[in-house]
Amino acid sequence: MVGTALLNWDDYARTWARLHGGFDPRDASAVVRGWLRLAYRLGRILGRIRVRPTAVTFVGVLLSVGVPFFAPRGVEGPLIAAGFVLLGAVADSADGAVAVVTGRVTRIGYVYDSFADRLGEAAWLVAFWLVGAPGPVVAAAGGLSWLHEYVRARAVGVGMKEIGVVTIGERPSRVSVAIVGLLAAGGIGFVDPDLAAGTMTLATVVWGVIALGGLLQLLGAVRRALGNA
Secondary structure, three states: OOOOOOOOHHHHHHHHHHHOOOOOHHHOOHHHHHHHHHHHHHHHHHHHOOOOHHHHHHHHHHHHHHHHHHOOOOOOHHHHHHHHHHHHHHHHHHHHHHHHHOOOOOHHHHHHHHHHHHHHHHHHHHHHHHHOOOHHHHHHHHHHHHHHHHHHHHHHHOOOOOOOOOOOOOHHHHHHHHHHHHHHHHHHHHHOHHHHHHHHHHHHHHHHHHHHHHHHHHHHHHHHHHOOO
């Protein structure tokens, strides 16, 4: 049952910031702020019709699992897969928004959401491989982004009070690389199908580079935050 009132934007932003290490979405860049406001509006709509956050998370997982299913299916496959990545990313933002605006934030929900994120990204990387990116490059890119999330989780677990730093390797960057990479692979595939694999390889390399850069940024922030503690 939804509470007596759904949170307005300012209350939502304050609650969201508290749940994300103090990072206030109202102070974010125009693109990030716009994305989070979209998630907030979707959260209010879904909250009004009493959709539960876990249901939105489940839909997001299904959309992500569809990415490797469609990606290798002909020239248009990567284009369809890019659409699934976008919809899955929207669902990923909306589930947390529903939880916040309806007062249904739970620790188990946080675990489910994190698990769904990693599962979704694994599905996208499998799609990269199926389109033609080399397996070792895909594995390295995935491992670096996993390390990024693992280091932050461990640092918070031992006492880091905030997220440390917003790095270049955060999940929105990975979402952007997946969407642009699949769109590029699909688009160039109409010109020359043999170039789709190379395009997807380039996107995977970009994923790995920003993941490595983000990991190094994060390690520096963790060292400053924890020192010799």
